[in-house]
Amino acid sequence: MRREGAARRGGHRSVPHTADLRVEAWAATREECLAQAVRGVCESFLDLTGAVGVRTRDVVVRADTDADLLVALLEEVVYWLDTEGEVPVDVELVPFAGGLRAALGVADADSLPVTGAVPKAVTLHELDFTQGAQGWTCSVTLDV
Template identity: 40%
Template sequence: MAEAQDSSRVERAPVIAAPEVAPQEAVTYPASPAGHRLVPHTADCIVEAWGPGRAACVSEALSALVESFASGTGSSEPRPMPLDAVPAGPADQLVSLLEDLIYVMDVFSVVPVGFRLVDTEDGGITGEMDVVPVDEVEEVGPVPKAVSYHELSMTGTSQRGWRCRVLVDV
């Protein structure tokens, strides 16, 4: 790498540059059994969600993502589309279903307005999302385009419930 030489010696005090935001800060969730929220990120969108089961938790994350950019439920009768994740690690299932949502929006020009997902006995997630044409909702924010693995987490048990955190590129 070519270096630009500067003869003037820098005389500044060293700076401790610890980020002011802790990377994996402890997250306190509200007492409600299921819910979601969007967490600030400089350029993109962080979704946090929680629910009593994996499917419930993912449903909340999907709803949060839609709320981040679209408002309204459409004027036409919503059309159901299948939404499934094969048995896999919970974080992989979360990524897979979020990516499915992004895919149908890009390719079919629809926006999901509701999710009905259940856990399957073999560890999968299955169900449907209700979609309406894109021009029936108001676009209120940047559209999600990809799901990041950066500090991705989805953990829980049937006793304690599930929680997830995922950064989505917009």
């Protein structure tokens, strides 16, 4: 049983969605929820068990809303995957006014077992990023 005021553990899951990838994530903080969303997307198509980052990609994302920040961060993930064949296996996020600085520890996607369809783009369909009494939650759909 959870105690009142106890910090909510972060997590993520893939949710069935017709012909697309849908990921839900949750955590006590906005930044951890964003990191969980990144992990959820990456684990939806690759087995990251034991994966180690071979280099760090420093990324700055800016947005007016939290939902737009989620989209911008995941668009960076799709971009690095598509252009360099890299997938984040470690995510560190530092907020600043109007955005985030992300240190993405990336591995070569080709070195990891494929478990699903690779995401091609982030959609705005049923996009949600909300702070509630128990922390932050988000839901996002990606084209595969």
